[in-house]
Amino acid sequence: MNDANIQPGATLVRLNDVTKTYRRGGESINVLSNLVLEVPRGDFLALMGPSGSGKSTLLNLVGGIDRPTGGSIEFAGQRLEQMNETQLARWRARHVGFIFQMHHLLPMLTALDNVELPLLLTGLPGAERRRRATAALKLVGLEDRMKHKPAELSGGQEQRVGIARALVTDPDILLCDEPTGDLDRKSGDAILDLLQALNREHGKTILMVTHDPHAAGRAKRTLHFDQGLLVSQSRP
Numbered sequence: 001m002n003d004a005n006i007q008p009g010a011t012l013v014r015l016n017d018v019t020k021t022y023r024r025g026g027e028s029i030n031v032l033s034n035l036v037l038e039v040p041r042g043d044f045l046a047l048m049g050p051s052g053s054g055k056s057t058l059l060n061l062v063g064g065i066d067r068p069t070g071g072s073i074e075f076a077g078q079r080l081e082q083m084n085e086t087q088l089a090r091w092r093a094r095h096v097g098f099i100f101q102m103h104h105l106l107p108m109l110t111a112l113d114n115v116e117l118p119l120l121l122t123g124l125p126g127a128e129r130r131r132r133a134t135a136a137l138k139l140v141g142l143e144d145r146m147k148h149k150p151a152e153l154s155g156g157q158e159q160r161v162g163i164a165r166a167l168v169t170d171p172d173i174l175l176c177d178e179p180t181g182d183l184d185r186k187s188g189d190a191i192l193d194l195l196q197a198l199n200r201e202h203g204k205t206i207l208m209v210t211h212d213p214h215a216a217g218r219a220k221r222t223l224h225f226d227q228g229l230l231v232s233q234s235r236p
Contacts, residue, residue, distance in 0.1 A: 012172065012205050013039040013062055018071035020057055020228075031057045033228045035071070041172075044199040044206045046216035049225035055209045058225075059175045062207060063096045064088045076172070093121060097166030101178035103158040105150040105165075111137060112146040115164045122169070136164040140194060156187030163194060167204075174198070176208040180215050192218045 060066040116133040180188035
């Protein structure tokens with residue numbers, strides 16, 4: 001579904017009775033149990049809870065990296081669990097931007113080259129790929145670092161490159177897994193400022209896993225998980 005068909009405030013993601021179970025040896029481990037959740041377009045959610053509570057699993061399910069054991073996941077009316085792997089890969093490339101704690105930048109490439117990478121599978125001409133990558137780096141405030149390689153950047157600048165790479169395809173949703181977990185407070189606050197701006201000024205829907213209450217306070221609401229269950233919701 002095109003962005004224009006998804007109205008602000010309309011439900012972008014809907015999880016209906018979603019369960020995720022992994023097999024470890026002969027044991028079944030329930031990571032998520034009967035989760036019901038709606039995420040409106042333009043929301044900014046923080047996901048909190050102890051390790052193993054299902055937060056990152058939820059990101060992987062919403063991002064189409066993993067599949068639910070039971071229940072259904074709808075994204076703008078599309079049923080993710082009904083797609084095959086090729087369809088999911090194409091869907092992810094168009095609709096989802098991933099931001100990780102570790103930046104996963106290729107050390108031999110410049111910031112501009114790293115940001116351009118997701119566009120290599122789109123069939124866009126080289127000049128258009130460069131234009132979009134340049135615009136994404138300008139959006140995160142790194143227009144003066146485009147030709148620098150990761151070793152020449154600070155940790156906060158590397159994370160900004162990672163965010164620009166997530167934005168370059170103009171995704172509907174950003175899935176962030178501990179995006180400030182490897183940064184000092186000043187750099188982390190700068191990244192949180194950027195995420196808030198992307199949410200407020202550009203309408204990006206954001207799901208952010210964090211253990212930091214300070215980071216969670218930047219979101220519009222916080223979901224608390226424990227042992228695979230959504231146990232509470234709160235607003236800052």
